[in-house]
Amino acid sequence: MATPPGTGSVQLRPKLSELAATISANAKIVEDYLESKGLPYPSFAADGPSNFPIPQTPETEEIHDARQALLTASKHIYDLATGPNEYLRWLVWNYNDVSTLHVIVSFEIPKIVPLEGDISYAEIGEKCKVPELKIRQVLRLAMVNRLFYEPRHGYVAHTAASRLLREDPLMLNWVSYNTDDLAPASLKVVDALKQFPDSGETSDTAFALANNNESLFQFLGARPERAKRFGQAMSAFSTGQGYAVEHLVNGYNWGKLPKDATVVDVGGATGFVCVELAKAHSDFKFIVEDKVKAQLELGESTLDPALKPRFSYLVHDFFTEQPVKGADVYLIRWCMHNWSDKYAATMIKSLVPALKSGSKVIINELALPEPGKSNPWEERRIRTLDMVMMMCLNALEREEGDWKRLFAEADPRFKFESCTQPPGCLMNIVEATFVDE
Numbered sequence: 001m002a003t004p005p006g007t008g009s010v011q012l013r014p015k016l017s018e019l020a021a022t023i024s025a026n027a028k029i030v031e032d033y034l035e036s037k038g039l040p041y042p043s044f045a046a047d048g049p050s051n052f053p054i055p056q057t058p059e060t061e062e063i064h065d066a067r068q069a070l071l072t073a074s075k076h077i078y079d080l081a082t083g084p085n086e087y088l089r090w091l092v093w094n095y096n097d098v099s100t101l102h103v104i105v106s107f108e109i110p111k112i113v114p115l116e117g118d119i120s121y122a123e124i125g126e127k128c129k130v131p132e133l134k135i136r137q138v139l140r141l142a143m144v145n146r147l148f149y150e151p152r153h154g155y156v157a158h159t160a161a162s163r164l165l166r167e168d169p170l171m172l173n174w175v176s177y178n179t180d181d182l183a184p185a186s187l188k189v190v191d192a193l194k195q196f197p198d199s200g201e202t203s204d205t206a207f208a209l210a211n212n213n214e215s216l217f218q219f220l221g222a223r224p225e226r227a228k229r230f231g232q233a234m235s236a237f238s239t240g241q242g243y244a245v246e247h248l249v250n251g252y253n254w255g256k257l258p259k260d261a262t263v264v265d266v267g268g269a270t271g272f273v274c275v276e277l278a279k280a281h282s283d284f285k286f287i288v289e290d291k292v293k294a295q296l297e298l299g300e301s302t303l304d305p306a307l308k309p310r311f312s313y314l315v316h317d318f319f320t321e322q323p324v325k326g327a328d329v330y331l332i333r334w335c336m337h338n339w340s341d342k343y344a345a346t347m348i349k350s351l352v353p354a355l356k357s358g359s360k361v362i363i364n365e366l367a368l369p370e371p372g373k374s375n376p377w378e379e380r381r382i383r384t385l386d387m388v389m390m391m392c393l394n395a396l397e398r399e400e401g402d403w404k405r406l407f408a409e410a411d412p413r414f415k416f417e418s419c420t421q422p423p424g425c426l427m428n429i430v431e432a433t434f435v436d437e
């Protein structure tokens with residue numbers, strides 16, 4: 001397979017013809033696979049597949065590498081053919097794309113446009129109580145981004161992307177959460193950096209400045225409907241093969257622990273992660289902790305009765321001393337990136353009085369790659385998430401060195417073991433052992 005220029009190293013001067021050759025070679029690999037398996041062909045037609053139609057399995061790893069090379073090289077050739085001047089002019093105009101999406105979801109246009117056939121701009125305008133011409137202005141820009149199309153002059157029909165906004169509630173929530181709640185905050189980042197340059201508090205953020213000084217948690221706490229949408233938007237982001245719990249179950253050597261190890265899942269929500277671990281390790285015991293009692297109750301009430309003897313649930317605030325002493329593993333998954341270093345350090349320090357020599361602290365989160373060292377597609381995603389964490393919570397995604405530093409500062413008795421990324425997984429497993437001899 002041709003190596004994609006730009007992957008694994010910053011290449012500022014690739015030749016257009018080399019990029020085109022990479023595109024051609026990798027498109028052929030992907031296309032041949034689709035044909036050989038009789039899979040649907042990628043398309044934005046309304047009946048096209050919603051996801052890229054190749055499942056993510058160990059057998060398809062090479063095909064996904066080819067797809068990645070295709071994405072990387074085609075973005076690169078597009079940028080080069082645009083040129084820096086025009087590129088920059090367009091880059092800053094992206095807010096118009098967000099604005100069209102905002103109009104589309106706020107006026108529920110995906111529901112107004114029929115799944116079969118089409119509808120006139122006039123009729124859409126009538127239903128939205130917005131003048132036809134304004135609706136036309138918005139939708140014709142959206143169409144440039146493959147949201148809806150115009151099958152005949154003056155009429156609108158669905159594409160596969162606009163159909164998703166009608167049929168996939170997680171996607172709809174993802175888009176409306178971002179357009180309603182986050183986009184306004186993005187314009188307050190400069191103010192927050194000027195007013196609170198060193199703060200690690202959730203109240204001193206761009207989000208708070210855009211929302212009457214309410215932190216994201218206060219804002220969601222006071223608005224159950226927004227909180228529900230937030231939860232669904234988060235699922236839309238983190239559902240997917242790359243975030244599957246199975247990577248934690250299979251990607252860490254749990255076998256090196258005592259056969260009847262006790263695992264404490266700190267901030268474990270319903271305990272769904274422990275349920276998967278319990279299936280793979282029949283003698284492990286689990287204590288699921290969370291501050292939100294309702295989450296624990298939901299987990300307990302839906303737990304497979306066969307697992308009940310090995311599970312217990314405990315309301316606990318992870319910024320206070322850990323009440324379960326001497327467990328083999330304290331697992332923290334997807335909790336620390338919500339907090340600045342000040343709070344992340346408190347979270348680790350709060351464990352220390354409970355640890356015995358040999359206790360493991362396992363953190364399952366992202367670890368940022370070195371700039372330009374991973375595939376650019378994934379790098380964009382993870383760096384964007386990092387920016388969102390700052391904007392919303394004064395928090396951050398961390399790189400391996402940050403994880404090491406947090407443990408070293410929390411207690412010198414921590415031995416940092418590793419920061420690994422299981423194949424196909426977008427998250428890392430960070431492991432430290434408490435050594436007190």
Ligand SMILES: C[S@@+](CC[C@H](N)C(=O)[O-])C[C@H]1O[C@@H](n2cnc3c(N)ncnc32)[C@H](O)[C@@H]1O
Pocket residue numbers: 266267268269270273289290291292295316317318319332333334335
């Ligand atoms: C993003 S969720 C992660 C849940 C789960 N560990 C996972 O892997 O998906 C963060 C969890 O931390 C819990 N949480 C937030 N603040 C907490 C606190 N101070 N103490 C304990 N749990 C807390 C939330 O209720 C939520 O269940």
